[in-house]
Amino acid sequence: MTMSKATKNTNLHAAKNTKKDEFYTQLSDIENELKHYWHHFKNKTVYCNCDDPRISGFFHYFSYGFEAFGLKKLITACYKNQNMDLFSQHDCEQAIYLEYEGDKNHNKVPDPEEIGVKAFKGDGDFRSPEAIKLLEQADIVVTNPPFSLFREYVSQLVEYDKKFVIIGDQNAITYKEIFKLIKENKIWLGYDNGGTKWFRVPDNYDIKTESRKKIENGTKYFSKGSINWFTNLDHQKRHEELILYKKYTPADYPTYDNYDAIEVSKVKEIPMDYAGAMGVPITFMDKYNPDQFEILGIANSARWIGYECLTKINGRNIYNRIIIRNRDSQK
Numbered sequence: 600m601t602m603s604k605a606t607k608n609t610n611l612h613a614a615k616n617t618k619k620d621e622f623y624t625q626l627s628d629i630e631n632e633l634k635h636y637w638h639h640f641k642n643k644t645v646y647c648n649c650d651d652p653r654i655s656g657f658f659h660y661f662s663y664g665f666e667a668f669g670l671k672k673l674i675t676a677c678y679k680n681q682n683m684d685l686f687s688q689h690d691c692e693q694a695i696y697l698e699y700e701g702d703k704n705h706n707k708v709p710d711p712e713e714i715g716v717k718a719f720k721g722d723g724d725f726r727s728p729e730a731i732k733l734l735e736q737a738d739i740v741v742t743n744p745p746f747s748l749f750r751e752y753v754s755q756l757v758e759y760d761k762k763f764v765i766i767g768d769q770n771a772i773t774y775k776e777i778f779k780l781i782k783e784n785k786i787w788l789g790y791d792n793g794g795t796k797w798f799r800v801p802d803n804y805d806i807k808t809e810s811r812k813k814i815e816n817g818t819k820y821f822s823k824g825s826i827n828w829f830t831n832l833d834h835q836k837r838h839e840e841l842i843l844y845k846k847y848t849p850a851d852y853p854t855y856d857n858y859d860a861i862e863v864s865k866v867k868e869i870p871m872d873y874a875g876a877m878g879v880p881i882t883f884m885d886k887y888n889p890d891q892f893e894i895l896g897i898a899n900s901a902r903w904i905g906y907e908c909l910t911k912i913n914g915r916n917i918y919n920r921i922i923i924r925n926r927d928s929q930k
Contacts, residue, residue: 624743624766626656628796633660635790635834636764639739641669646737648676648725649744649752657741658697662709665701673699674733676723694723696733725752734759739832741765750776753829757785762832764789769825772881773897773919777829781884782894789828790836792885796826827885841886843871843925852877856911860922874928878910878920895922 647657658675665673676696698715702708721727725734725744734740734755740763744752749767754776756763769792771777780786802819806812812819845851847870852861860876863869866883876895887894898910898920910917 624656625796626659628791629656629660632789632791632828633741633764635836636830636832637668639762639832642671643738644672644674644736645670646674646676646733646740647742648674648730648734648740649742650675650677657743658699661741662699662714665699665709666707670701671738672736673697674737675699676719676725676730676733694719694721696723726755731755731759734761737761739763746771750774753777753780753786764828764830764832767827767829769827769881771829772827772884772921778897782896784889786829786831787837787887787889788884789830790834792827838888838890840888840891841866841869843869845870847873853912855917856914858910860910862910862912862917862920869925871925872928873925875924877923877925878917879923881919881921883921883923891926893924893926895924897921 645661647655647661650657655675655677658673661668661670661673674696677694695716695718698717699709699713701713703713704710719727719729721729723730738761740756740761743766746768749771752765756765757780772781772788777786804819806819845868847861851868852863852870852873854861855878858876860878861870861873863877863879866879866886869877869879869883878898881897898918910920
């Protein structure tokens, strides 16, 4: 069968995105986030469906903590990677997955003979029928999905009604599909957001900005902008109240030219006594307590989702603002 030009271009584009998305999460970042969810994992099956299980930090964390978490089962799968090398070129059409059901010989180590290694018939893509069958077994999905496929990945998790803790770019907050879920309180940010997170990348990965590159013990790392955890598992931070100290004055908080909402340029300066609509930076989501604030919409690329107006001050567009109300002030 002859491949069409459009199909060839699509495949090349997909391969390019796969290479760009090949970031491996450090164990320290995994530990810093997942320690806040221990009570959610007891008797649960965890699925890490975007990780080479032989070198994945997620598999290491859950396999060594299997009994401490009280897990029922751990499944870890990868896409087109049979080589032990951390960064294969994805040139093999067969992928594998591992299944681990805990320590059998009581040495407190996940030994190779205790881990079931199985081969996919296909490429192990998270959208493949084989991978979806594994997804259907899972209670909680924990992984670092391809950033270029983040919308599609989250959509699948929602479709199959799965709990999850996953990593994504901060800008994903502004995606129409993701923000809709945030506004409907179906997804929120995790615990350990912000700060610098370093991902292991191939030696030939091109990093143009020196401040985002480092090499330790011969291993290359890349810091990819602002990275957040996204989840639908409850955690303590989500219920912490943001302490407000400033009072509203028209001089400090200008109103948008064509909509009745005030501009708040810094999250820490949200006025404690203003009951109307406010536009705040997307970093607000890391402080969002649904009991304290109500999310009304978002100004994304100058146009609000669900509204037909632009947020402007003196004719100047203000981009990427979450539109909120303070529930306490309304009371």
